[in-house]
Amino acid sequence: MSRSNPRVLNTLERAGGFASAQEVYHLMQRAGESIGLTTVYRSLQSLADDKIVDVLRRDDGESIYRLCGDAHHHHLVCKGCGDAIEIPGGAIEKWAKTMAEEHGFRDVGHSAEIYGLCRKC
């Protein structure tokens, strides 16, 4: 069993919030760090096993990871230019909690995204 490469966790932190294995890999490449894709996958998996990161699936099927307990925010994404604005969760937080409790769910998190066309597009 392999342990997590600290640089991977580091990169995930710098990415702020969610990132896929591929994204972490490319971020590291661009940062000039030498690492193999395989190691990135193994490290993220290991972090997930240790409950240090959360794993979710994006709609396109890619797995995304984020630090547990990270103060999270949501995104307002433009369908045209892809630009994303960070926004506070507001009412969602309570909604998620209520819904989860109502159905007896534990260890709950949530994801939410708003998408549309920004002024420029």
Added chain:
Amino acid sequence: MSRSNPRVLNTLERAGGFASAQEVYHLMQRAGESIGLTTVYRSLQSLADDKIVDVLRRDDGESIYRLCGDAHHHHLVCKGCGDAIEIPGGAIEKWAKTMAEEHGFRDVGHSAEIYGLCRKC
């Protein structure tokens, strides 16, 4: 654009309204129906576009489809068994609208999902 092959929808119904593309394909094969995998994928996609079926992701990355109840809803997904419960949007709808307006976005939609561990897991 292709329209949905009715036999696909039919099979999905017989499957208990919950199956992956591969499963639908194999069910049809076993039932002696002649159909191509490609057509199954296209039909399910088309049904999803028309909001006739819901698309979710299983933990192994396979997309699963099921007949969906009705209008707009969100999902409470179990990280353990992958089971998904439909829940009303509630506060989210207004939140999305407010946030979008605040930033001058038009043509707005949103997605939201709650995940956790269900009672059984």
Added chain:
DNA sequence: ATGGAAATGAAAATCATTTTCATTTGTGCT
């Protein structure tokens, strides 16, 4: 019948992820 549009499906391409395996690195021991 005839032409064109839509539907079909076999095979190839794609893409994230996993596996294999040979090599490198690290650590403890003498």
Added chain:
DNA sequence: AGCACAAATGAAAATGATTTTCATTTCCAT
């Protein structure tokens, strides 16, 4: 230092779902 052995690494191949390509077939309206 020298040695042995376990863990970590990563390139390349394998996997498996999904998508694309493209040639063929089916449907309709004329």
